Amino acid sequence: MTAVPVSGVRLARISTAARRIDPILATAGVVCALLVLLAIAGPWIAPFPPNQTDVLAASQGPSATHLLGTDSIGRDILSRLLAGARLSFLGPGIIVVLSTTLGTLFGIACAWWGGFVDSMLTKAFNVLFAIPGILMALVAAAVFGAGFWAAVLSLSLVYVPYVARVIRSAALQERRRPYVEACQLAGMSGLRICSRHVFGNVQPVVVAQATVGFGSALMDFGAASFLGIGVQPPQAEWGLMVSDGRTELLNGALQQSLSAGALIVLSVVAFNVLGERLSDRTGAGR
């Protein structure tokens, strides 16, 4: 009988914890997790190889064999969506990792040194702000040739100032906190204080910013592929698939553009909502 009150207490705790969970945050989190899972497992669960053509079954609508129909040369759209998820997520993933790393470094450097370093870096960011991501990707494609890496690297560069600006202001607040002076007085080096103390305290902001950034990077990367300066055919990628499907729209075969486009929209919305809710929770939006 002693177990009853104990489990009662536990239940009460769980239910208060459950009530504190924001349903929108939870939904967005689950959707994002599912999408990432699909991207990882995609090629294995796809019913057909993504590049297998079947000209006799071209441009078909949804059927029992091809759940989402086929494209103009008879490739299974569902299989291509699943296989394409990898590139569609890997690209923005690398963009976010690169731009967040650089942006955090620059942001903390600005806040720590201030003065000349700060004003120079801030000016450099303002110049970068003026360049749209797609324009930079176009230039990179023209110089290095269109492809996955040209789009990824150019977009990473464009995203740096967005991250740096947010981290800079968060780190400035941390910089003025008295414990930083206490660390200095303990004889710690600036590098150590920045990496261990300041970074630790701006970390929630970094995570929230990276999540929101992933949503926009996904859209920009898809747009680059759509314009033909990102991932090249015959590889499967969502932005590229939207572009491929355009020719069939006039024939009334909406399935390819529509399904790939819907997945992009779903992912962007899910990651944006997740990022914004996260930054609300961590107080990063102050």
Add this chain to the structure above:
Amino acid sequence: MKHALLEIDGLSVDLLGRQRGDGLRRVIHDVSLTVASGESVGLVGESGSGKSMTTKAVMGLLPRGARANGALRYHGQDISGYNRKELSAYRAKQIAMIYQDPRAHTNPLVKIGDFLIEGVVAAKLMSRADARERAHDLLQSVGITDAGRRMVQYPHELSGGLLQRVMIVMALMSSPSLILADEPTTALDVTVQSEVVAILAEQIRDRSLGMLFITHDLDLAAAISDSLAVMYAGAIVENGSVKAIYDSPRHPYTAGLLASRPSLHEVKRLQAIPGRPLSAFEVAGGCAFASRCPLASQRCLDERPVMREVDGREVACHHPQNVELPTRRPA
């Protein structure tokens, strides 16, 4: 020649104004002070009188754009001559600071144990294991019985009094020879205050450390210090042994401070010093205290008094002998 532990010699500090073209604002004016090994000096003054800025100068942590004149010598060596590395070593090994607000001065994300050992380990003064052991021992010596448990807790899990003891331990970790205590008890409630002061005094005495104890509480400073320095508007106005200053102040400001303390024995209105405290940059030619001083003469308005020896202490006043002694209270 034997040098004092810390010598502040004619220190003046000017800060840049907030706006461009504001010019320099004087915050500290010609401060001289010595702390010998094993001696505790109380630095007393109102808010804004330059006490904290003096400690910042001693640590070499003046804000950006500040100009300091005068000499700061530690064991006879001028601190301003230190390069980055020497300054870092000086901060890590020689001086330690105890702050007014322990909660603001700890990183909320770092556990007590890690916080205590980080400084000494980073400065390569001892190994991680040794540092952990030392932290544990020191925590026990300041009366924290469950030191092991406290070391894996975060700052928010400790009360203000406990956290201030942790700060005392932090200050002692590197076995410094000089401790700067900047209003260490102001943020604590009165019962905890006396405990923390007792612990601090005990540690200082046992280790015969030098201490610069900053406070606006004259009685507290007198209780813990060997000598007192009273600051007003960025300058020291009276400097001498606790007994001399307490029994017979020779500066009207010190006398005013002593008279304005509440009494345990009689119920009466508190005496206030008329006017408001000046900042150092507002002081014109004469004595900074002249506008509030009952003894002010024409000379006080024209000529700034310098520190000179009167009755066994130094005082910056033109009329030290006219200062009214505070009424003696039964002990």
